[in-house]
């Protein structure tokens with residue numbers, strides 16, 4: 001177990017069916033860092049977190065010395081820098097970059113399909129609205145049926161139909177998920193984790209969409225059972241893994257079966273990120289974009305994702321020259337290079353997100369802002 005005594009007690013405020021809370025829990029378990037999960041309570045926690053962190057998003061972490069933290073990506077980077085032994089980011093610089101790219105993609109691109117499966121289908125919306133109303137809003141003095149309805153309207157309006165998905169694009173969004181399952185089924189039939197015999201940050205990031213969404217919500221869970229049982233095994237394997245007990249090694253190089261994931265990043269995710277940059281630069285809080293054969297209408301812009309692109313560029317620029325050449329070749333092969341650098345300058349706010357993980361400036365998607 002890592003000796004985090006000076007940081008204890010670590011309290012993770014979130015929900016036990018939340019995407020990013022689930023990612024953080026997988027991280028703490030794999031690194032064997034003790035934590036207590038506490039359900040956020042609304043509306044009270046909103047004001048408290050806005051004051052402490054500058055914004056309210058889930059999860060929020062409180063350290064024993066009273067400091068609050070936000071943003072799983074930066075929180076994990078902070079813990080990894082504080083406890084570098086047996087870390088989750090491979091030493092090989094090319095693998096390291098790919099690992100960070102996969103993290104960003106798992107965080108940002110799979111959010112929408114995960115929310116779609118949860119809130120579009122009555123069985124998902126019924127389960128999740130009941131659960132969240134009871135977990136997060138037990139003291140709100142309105143009837144349960146109203147709370148559940150409010151949650152459904154908020155989540156759909158914020159993250160599914162309100163974030164670009166139309167009746168015409170549902171089939172395309174679901175095809176993305178089916179394709180991902182095929183790709184991951186091949187990977188996890190070959191080896192236990194994305195980069196070999198030990199978990200990496202890429203596995204932790206993929207636990208965001210999978211642990212509390214795809215492998216929990218009724219509709220996608222049944223699809224996984226039927227089509228991708230090796231993925232279901234991986235979800236449980238990761239949850240039950242402890243880095244300190246892992247004797248396995250990471251692979252050498254980038255395995256060929258990661259190629260299809262990179263192709264999808266280059267043809268779907270990064271072109272979407274570029275369209276988001278255009279929208280932010282133009283001050284359009286909504287935009288239309290067609291990527292990877294799926295048309296999104298009135299997607300919400302995200303200032304946070306402009307910063308994510310900047311982060312990916314910084315990770316690349318921080319690589320040693322020889323590794324930069326190798327990464328560039330790989331990214332070019334999978335259509336990722338051009339969109340990564342398409343915009344010469346990025347429309348960031350002054351000092352945007354420089355306070356992370358102790359203070360945030362923008363939410364991933366500014367619903368209700």
Ligand SMILES: N[C@@H](CCC(=O)N[C@@H](CS)C(=O)NCC(=O)O)C(=O)O
Pocket residue numbers: 018019020021056057058059070071072073107363364365367
């Ligand atoms: N980049 C953030 C994203 C966190 C996030 O967006 N969490 C969702 C819930 S899982 C949220 O708080 N959404 C804000 C809202 O619904 O108001 C992270 O990595 O922690």
